Amino acid sequence: MAEQSLTKSILKKGVIGIVVGVILVVVARATHFPEVFQFMFFLYAMLGALVFILLDAPAMPRLEGAKAVVGLIVFYGLLSGAYIGGASILPQYDPEIEKGKIDKVLKRRKAMTKQGKADELIARAKELNDRAAYLEKQLASLGGGAKVVVEEAAAPAAASGDLVALGKEQWELQECYNCHKLFGQGGKKRGPVLDNIGNLMTPEQLREKILDPKSWMAEGFDKPYKKGKMPDKYKDLMFDEEIDALVAFLATLKDASVNTPKPIKMK
Amino acid sequence: MTLRRSFLIMTGFLLAGATAAYAQIPDAPQIDFPYAGNRTGVWIVAQLHILFAAFILGAPIFAVVSEWIGYKNQDPKYDRLAKEVIKVTVILYSMTALTGGLFIFVLLATYPDFTTWLIKHFFLIFAIIYPLLFILETIILYTYFYSWDSMKGGKKARHIALGVLLNIVGTVTLFAIDGPTSFMNTPAKAVEGLSLVEYIQTAGLWEKMANFSWMPLNLHRLVGNVTFGGFIAGLIAAYMYMGSKTDEDRSYYDWMGFVGNMIGVGALLLLPFMGYLLAYELCDYDASICPYMMADQLSMFFEMQGAMVGLVFLASNYYIWLSMRRIQGVEQVRMSGMVMIAVLLIPAVMGLAWKLFPPPEWQSLLFLAALVVLPPILSRLPGLRFTISAFTMIKVGFLMIVVADAIWMTPHGFVATQAMATEHNELPSWASELALMPAKNAAAFTLVFLTIVNYILYNRAIRQGTIIWGKIDFASQFVLIFLAFSAIWTMGLMGTVRSLTRKYFHVYNLVPDFTTEAFTPTLTYSAWWITGVTIVFFAVVSFAIMVTLRPGSGQKSSAPQGVPVPAGGK
Numbered sequence: 103m104a105e106q107s108l109t110k111s112i113l114k115k116g117v118i119g120i121v122v123g124v125i126l127v128v129v130a131r132a133t134h135f136p137e138v139f140q141f142m143f144f145l146y147a148m149l150g151a152l153v154f155i156l157l158d159a160p161a162m163p164r165l166e167g168a169k170a171v172v173g174l175i176v177f178y179g180l181l182s183g184a185y186i187g188g189a190s191i192l193p194q195y196d197p198e199i200e201k202g203k204i205d206k207v208l209k210r211r212k213a214m215t216k217q218g219k220a221d222e223l224i225a226r227a228k229e230l231n232d233r234a235a236y237l238e239k240q241l242a243s244l245g246g247g248a249k250v251v252v253e254e255a256a257a258p259a260a261a262s263g264d265l266v267a268l269g270k271e272q273w274e275l276q277e278c279y280n281c282h283k284l285f286g287q288g289g290k291k292r293g294p295v296l297d298n299i300g301n302l303m304t305p306e307q308l309r310e311k312i313l314d315p316k317s318w319m320a321e322g323f324d325k326p327y328k329k330g331k332m333p334d335k336y337k338d339l340m341f342d343e344e345i346d347a348l349v350a351f352l353a354t355l356k357d358a359s360v361n362t363p364k365p366i367k368m369k
Numbered sequence: 370m371t372l373r374r375s376f377l378i379m380t381g382f383l384l385a386g387a388t389a390a391y392a393q394i395p396d397a398p399q400i401d402f403p404y405a406g407n408r409t410g411v412w413i414v415a416q417l418h419i420l421f422a423a424f425i426l427g428a429p430i431f432a433v434v435s436e437w438i439g440y441k442n443q444d445p446k447y448d449r450l451a452k453e454v455i456k457v458t459v460i461l462y463s464m465t466a467l468t469g470g471l472f473i474f475v476l477l478a479t480y481p482d483f484t485t486w487l488i489k490h491f492f493l494i495f496a497i498i499y500p501l502l503f504i505l506e507t508i509i510l511y512t513y514f515y516s517w518d519s520m521k522g523g524k525k526a527r528h529i530a531l532g533v534l535l536n537i538v539g540t541v542t543l544f545a546i547d548g549p550t551s552f553m554n555t556p557a558k559a560v561e562g563l564s565l566v567e568y569i570q571t572a573g574l575w576e577k578m579a580n581f582s583w584m585p586l587n588l589h590r591l592v593g594n595v596t597f598g599g600f601i602a603g604l605i606a607a608y609m610y611m612g613s614k615t616d617e618d619r620s621y622y623d624w625m626g627f628v629g630n631m632i633g634v635g636a637l638l639l640l641p642f643m644g645y646l647l648a649y650e651l652c653d654y655d656a657s658i659c660p661y662m663m664a665d666q667l668s669m670f671f672e673m674q675g676a677m678v679g680l681v682f683l684a685s686n687y688y689i690w691l692s693m694r695r696i697q698g699v700e701q702v703r704m705s706g707m708v709m710i711a712v713l714l715i716p717a718v719m720g721l722a723w724k725l726f727p728p729p730e731w732q733s734l735l736f737l738a739a740l741v742v743l744p745p746i747l748s749r750l751p752g753l754r755f756t757i758s759a760f761t762m763i764k765v766g767f768l769m770i771v772v773a774d775a776i777w778m779t780p781h782g783f784v785a786t787q788a789m790a791t792e793h794n795e796l797p798s799w800a801s802e803l804a805l806m807p808a809k810n811a812a813a814f815t816l817v818f819l820t821i822v823n824y825i826l827y828n829r830a831i832r833q834g835t836i837i838w839g840k841i842d843f844a845s846q847f848v849l850i851f852l853a854f855s856a857i858w859t860m861g862l863m864g865t866v867r868s869l870t871r872k873y874f875h876v877y878n879l880v881p882d883f884t885t886e887a888f889t890p891t892l893t894y895s896a897w898w899i900t901g902v903t904i905v906f907f908a909v910v911s912f913a914i915m916v917t918l919r920p921g922s923g924q925k926s927s928a929p930q931g932v933p934v935p936a937g938g939k
Contacts, residue, residue, distance in 0.1 A: 133797065138794055139783070153687075157690060174850070181854050185677075189893055192672055195666045195669070197891065204887055208883060211881055292660070330656075
C-alpha cells in the first residue's frame with residue numbers, strides 16, 4: 103500500500119516537476135537566458151519535485167545490525183560521490199593560466215631572495231657549462247679551416263619588449279581588469295572605465311594615482327573613493343619599472359568615444 | 370720559541386678545524402610530502418586539526434548549555450545528553466593535540482623559513498600564551514568530566530560554573546590562535562609614510578593580532594563551532610538511535626537528535642551573516658580580494674557553497690517536517706495566511722530593499738520590519754483573517770526554500786572566471802541583478818526567515834499536540850547524519866576559500882610563496898581532498914562514539930520514556 107502510494111506520488115510530482123521545468127525553460131529561452139541557465143532552471147524544478155516527493159513519502163523501515171552499518175557506509179559513499187561529482191560538473195579554473203602569471207609577478211622578488219640568487223647562479227653555471235660543452239664539441243670536430251660558431255645569447259625579453267607592451271602585461275598581472283573596464287572587457291562597474299584616461303591625466307598624475315589611490319577620485323565614484331576601494335598596495339607590490347610601464351600603457355589610452363569619468367584632484 | 374710557535378699553529382689548526390666542522394652541519398634534505406605535495410600535505414593536516422579543534426570547542430558549549438537547562442528544569446535527560454557529549458569530547462581531545470602537533474611538524478618541515486618567520490612574529494602567542502591556555506583547558510576539561518558524578522545536587526551549580534570556565538578558556542584559546550591565522554589574510558594596512566614591510570617590522574604584537582579580519586574570524590568560528598557542536602550531537606544521537614534495542618533508548622536518542630538539530634540550526638541561522646561580515650572585512654581590507662572570491666578563480670567555489678548551504682537548510686527543515694509528522698493533533702495547528710503571503714514576497718521585497726539601501730544603510734530595516742510586523746497586524750483586520758494549516762505553510766515554505774536556493778546559486782556567468790564570461794554563458798543584462806549581493810542577501814534572509822517560521826509552527830504543534838518520542842520516521846536519522854556531514858564539508862570548503870584568498874602569498878601582500886604550488890587549485894581537486902578529510906574525521910568520530918557510548922549496549926536512561934507524553938512536558 104505504502105509502496106503504491108509512493109510510486110503514485112513519484113509519478114504525479116515528477117510529471118508536475120517536468121511541466122514546471124519545461125515552462126521555466128520556455129520562459130527563460132524567450133527572455134534570452136543562455137542554455138546553461140535554462141538547464142539550471144529545469145534542474146531547480148526537478149529539485150522542487152524531489153523535495154515534495156520526500157515530504158509525502160511513507161515512513162522508512164528501521165534498519166538494524168549489519169543492515170544499518172551497510173546503510174550508513176552506502177550513505178556516506180553516496181554523499182561523498184555527490185559532493186565530488188557536484189563540484190566536478192561546475193566549470194574549473196585552469197591553474198596553468200595562473201601559474202604563468204604568478205611566475206611573472208614574483209620573478210623579480212624571487213631573484214632578490216637567497217634562494218633566488220642561488221637559483222640564478224645555478225642557472226648561469228648551467229648555461230656556461232652548456233656553452234663550454236658546445237664549444238668543446240665544435241673544437242673536437244675541427245677540420246682544416248673549420249670555423250667555430252659562437253651563438254649570441256638571446257637578449258632578455260624585457261629589454262627587447264617595448265614599454266607599452268610591458269605596461270599592458272602589468273595591467274593583466276595586477277588584474278586591473280577586475281575593477282576597470284577597458285576595450286569593452288572586464289570592470290563590472292567597480293571602478294571607472296579607462297579607455298580615455300590618457301586624454302584626462304598626465305603620466306605623472308597616473309603614477310600619483312597608482313601610488314596613492316586617495317590622491318585622485320573619478321567623478322561619480324564618491325562612494326568607492328570614500329570606502330577606499332582602490333587598493334593602496336601597489337607602491338609596496340610593484341617595482342618602479344613596472345609602474346613606469348603601466349603608466350606608459352595607460353597614457354596611450356585615448357579613445358575619446360568612450361566616456362571615461364573626469365578625474366578630480368583630492369590631495 | 371719554535372715550540373711555542375708550533376703550539377700556536379697547532380691550536381690555530383685545531384680551532385679552524387673545529388669551526389669548519391661546526392659550520393659544515395650538512396643541509397637538511399628537502400621535504401616533499403608524499404603523494405599530495407607540500408601545500409596539500411599542510412592543507413590535509415591543518416583541516417583535520419581544525420575539525421577536531423572545532424569539535425572540542427563547540428561540544429562543550431553545547432554540553433554546558435544542556436547541563437544548565439537540565440539543572441534549571443530539573444530534567445535529567447539534559448544532564449545525560451551533556452555528559453555523553455563530553456565523554457566523546459574527552460576522547461577526541463587527544464586527537465586535537467595529536468593533529469596540532471602533526472600540523473606544526475609538517476609546517477616546519479615543508480615551509481621552514483615561513484613558519485619560523487611567523488613564529489617569531491607571534492612568539493608570545495605560540496610559545497607562552499597558547500600552550501598555557503591549552504594546558505589550562507585540558508585541566509578544566511578533565512576536571513569537568515571526572516567530577517560530573519561527584520558534583521551533583523547542591524554542587525551542580527559549581528559544576529556548571531566549571532563548564533562555563535572551560536568555555537571561556539576555550540574561546541580565549543580560539544581568539545588567541547585566530548590572531549596569526551587572520552594576520553596571514555589581512556596583516557595590516559601600512560601607515561602613512563611607511564611601507565607594509567617597514568610597518569610590520571616595527572608593529573607590536575597587539576597591532577598584528579587586532580588586524581582587519583581577526584574579530585570577524587573569531588565570531589564566524591565561534592558561531593560555526595556551536596553549529597558544529599549541535600550537528601555532532603545530532604550525529605551521536607542518530608548512531609545511538611540506530612543501535613538502540615529498547616523503546617526507552619530510542620525515545621531518549623530521538624529527543625537528543627531533536628535538541629542537537631535545534632541548537633545546530635539555531636546557530637546556523639547566524640552563520641550566513643557571520644560569513645558575510647568576514648567577507649566584508651576581507652574586501653574592505655583589499656577590494657581586489659572580492660572579485661578574486663566572487664568573480665574570478667574562486668567564483669565556482671562559492672557556487673558550490675550556495676548548493677551546500679541550500680541543501681543544509683532544506684535538510685534541517687525536512688527534519689522539522691519529519692518531527693512534526695509524528696505529533697498527534699498537529700492537524701489542528703494553523704497560522705495566519707498573511708504570513709504565507711509575506712513568505713512569498715520576501716525574496717523580491719528584500720532584494721529590492723537591499724538594492725535601494727545596501728547594508729549597512731538603516732532604511733532597509735524598515736522593509737524588514739514591515740515583513741515581520743505586518744502579517745500579525747493585518748491578520749487581525751476583518752476580511753484578512755484567513756488561516757492555513759501548518760502542513761500547507763511548511764510546504765509553501767519548502768517551495769520558497771527551493772526558490773531561495775536557486776537565487777543564491779545563480780551566478781553572473783557559468784564560467785570559471787567571470788573575465789571569460791560571454792553572452793553564451795552569462796545572465797542577460799535585464800536579469801543581472803540576480804547575481805548581485807542584494808539578491809544573495811535576500812536569498813539568505815529567506816532561508817533564515819522560513820526556518821524560524823517552521824520552528825514557530827513546531828513549537829505550536831508541541832504545545833497543542835502530543836509527541837511520542839522514539840516513533841520518528843527512521844529516515845530522520847539519515848537526515849541528522851546528512852546535516853553533520855554536509856555542514857562539516859561546507860566548513861572544509863570555506864576554510865579552503867579563506868586560505869586561498871591569500872593568493873600566492875603566505876601572508877597576503879607581505880610574504881610571497883615562491884614554491885611551485887602557489888596557485889589556485891581546481892574545485893574538483895579541492896572537493897576530493899575536502900571529502901577525504903571529512904571522511905577521515907567522520908571515521909575517527911564514529912569510532913570514538915562506538916568506543917565511549919557503545920550503541921546497542923542498552924544503557925539505562927535516567928528518565929522514564931517510551932510512552933506518550935504531552936509535548937513540551939518534562
